[in-house]
Amino acid sequence: MNKRTLLAAIAAFALPLPALAQTAPDVAALREAALEDDLAWEITEGLTTEIGQRLAATEAEARARDWSVKKLTALGFQNVRIEPFTMPVWERGDEEAHVLGASAQKLTIAALGNSGSTGSRGVEGDVVYFASFADLQAAPAGSLKGKIAFISHAMTATQDGSQYGPSGAARRLGPSLAASKGAVATLIRSIGTDHHRNPHTGGTTWAQGVKPTAAAALSLPDAEQLQRLLKRGPVRLKLVVTSEMKGQGRSGNVIAEVPGSDPAAGIVLIACHLDSWDLGTGAIDDASGCGIVTAAAKRVADAGQPRRTIRLLWAGAEEPGVFGGAAYFAAHKSEYHALASESDFGADRIWRVEMRLPESAKAVGDRLVTALTPLGIAKGSGEPDGGADVGAVIRAGTAVVALGQSGLRYFDLHHTPDDTLDKVDPAQLRQNVAAWTTMLAIVANAPETIGPAPAPARR
Known part of the structure; x- marks a missing residue:
C-alpha cells in the first residue's frame, strides 16, 4: 500500500x-x-x-x-x-420619603420588589445609619425597634460587574435582617454607580417568619444627602410605601x-x-x-x-x-x-x-x-x-x-x-x-x- x-x-x-x-x-x-x-x-x-x-x-x-x-x-x-x-x-403602590423637623425635605425613593407596606398613613421613625451590610449584621437583636434602618455602601463601576454581588446583599437581605431586629422600615443606598436622581429598584427577600416591612432604595444623591444630615444630628423620617402582594x-x-x-x-x-x-x-x-x-x-x-x-x-x-x-x-x-x-x-x-x-x-x-x-x-x-x-x-x-x-x-x-x-x-x-x-x-x-x-x- x-x-x-x-x-x-x-x-x-x-x-x-x-x-x-x-x-x-x-x-x-x-x-x-x-x-x-x-x-x-x-x-x-x-x-x-x-x-x-x-x-x-x-x-x-x-x-x-x-x-x-x-x-x-x-x-x-x-x-x-x-x-x-x-x-x-407584587404591586408597587405609592412611595414617598420626607425628612421631618428643621431640615424638612423630600427624598427620592423607589420601593424594592416584594416590599411590605407602611399603610396609606405611613410610618415615622428615627434613622439608624449602617455604613455597610456587615454593620447591620453586627447590630444587637432588638436594637432597631421602632427605627428606620438606613444601609449605605459605595459601589464602583467595573468592567466585569463584580461589585454587584457583594453590594447587592444590602438590597436582597438587608430589609429582612433589619425587620428581624425591630426596624419598622428599611432604606438602602441604590445599588448603582450613577449620580442621577434616579433610584434603582430591585427585588428583596424575606426570611421565614419575618413579616415584610416597607423597603425602598434612595437615589445616590439622596442617600448622600441623608448621610450629610445624619452628620449634623439625629434625623427623623416619614415613609409612605403602599406596596402589596396581590396573590x-x-x-x-x-x-x-x-x-x-x-x-x-x-x-x-x-x-x-x-x-x-x-x-x-x-x-x-x-x-x-x-x-x-x-x-x-x-x-x-x-x-x-x-x-x-x-x-x-x-x-x-x-x-x-x-x-x-x-x-x-x-x-x-x-x-x-x-x-x-x-x-x-x-x-x-x-x-x-x-x-x-x-x-x-x-x-x-x-x-x-x-x-x-x-x-x-x-x-x-x-x-x-x-x-x-x-x-x-x-x-x-x-x-x-x-x-x-x-x-x-x-x-x-x-x-x-x-x-x-x-x-x-x-x-x-x-x-x-x-x-x-x-x-x-x-x-x-x-x-x-x-x-x-x-x-x-x-x-
Whole structure:
C-alpha cells in the first residue's frame, strides 16, 4: 500500500468533516455579516416601544408574550409557544420619603420588589445609619425597634460587574435582617454607580417568619444627602410605601427553536428575560438580550440546518425571583442540554469569553476563542456565570459559554427610569450579535461531543 492509499484509508475512518458553518471561513463570513445586523435593534425597539415596561405577572407582560410569539413565528422559528406558570404578584403602590423637623425635605425613593407596606398613613421613625451590610449584621437583636434602618455602601463601576454581588446583599437581605431586629422600615443606598436622581429598584427577600416591612432604595444623591444630615444630628423620617402582594398571577416563558439535524447531539439553550422592572422600558435589561440571542440564532438558521437544536428561552418573571428559569428547568430537566448561555447584562461590547466545557469539547473552546479574537474578545480565566435563567440547567451539569459584556456603565442604568432605548448603542449591539453568531455557529455545529461539564472549581 503506497502512502497516498494509506492516507486515504486513514481518512475514511477519521471523524466526519465539520458540519455546516463550522469551518473557519464559514464562521468568519457569518461573523462579519452579523456586524451589519439590524434584527437585534428591530426586536429591542419593537418590544420597548410597542409594549414598554413589562412587570412580571401583569397585563403588560402578557402582551409582551403575545408580541414575542408573533415576532418569533414571523421570523421562521419553529415550535414557538408559551409555557405558562403561576407566581406571586407584587404591586408597587405609592412611595414617598420626607425628612421631618428643621431640615424638612423630600427624598427620592423607589420601593424594592416584594416590599411590605407602611399603610396609606405611613410610618415615622428615627434613622439608624449602617455604613455597610456587615454593620447591620453586627447590630444587637432588638436594637432597631421602632427605627428606620438606613444601609449605605459605595459601589464602583467595573468592567466585569463584580461589585454587584457583594453590594447587592444590602438590597436582597438587608430589609429582612433589619425587620428581624425591630426596624419598622428599611432604606438602602441604590445599588448603582450613577449620580442621577434616579433610584434603582430591585427585588428583596424575606426570611421565614419575618413579616415584610416597607423597603425602598434612595437615589445616590439622596442617600448622600441623608448621610450629610445624619452628620449634623439625629434625623427623623416619614415613609409612605403602599406596596402589596396581590396573590397568585400568571406569567410564562416563550420558547422557540431551530431544530437540529441530530437530536442525539443535544440542545443549545440560549436565553434572555422578557420581563422588566416598571420604572423604565427594560431596554438594556433585557429587551436587548432577547434581540441579541434571537438575531444570532436567525443568522445561523439561515445558513442551513445546524447539527444541534438551538432553543430560545425568553424567560418570564426573572426580576422578582427567576421564576421563569425555575419553571423551565422543572419542565425540561430530563432533556439533554449540551450547552447553555444567556444575554442579560445590557448591550455594550463583549470583551471576554469564559467557558466550562468537558474535555471532549476542548477543541470547540479553542476554535471559539480563535474566532472571537477579531471582535476584540479575549479568553477570561474565571468561572463562567451563564445567567440566572439558565442557572439551574448549568448547575445540573450542562456546559456553559459566557460572553461577557462591559459593565462600566450598566449599573448607571440598571433598574432605573433611565433604562430606555436611547441607552442602547447600535454599533455595540451589532458586536454582540456577531459574537453570539460566532458562538452558535461553532457550538451548534461542532462534530465533537459536548456532554456534561466538569463541576465548577471551589473558591
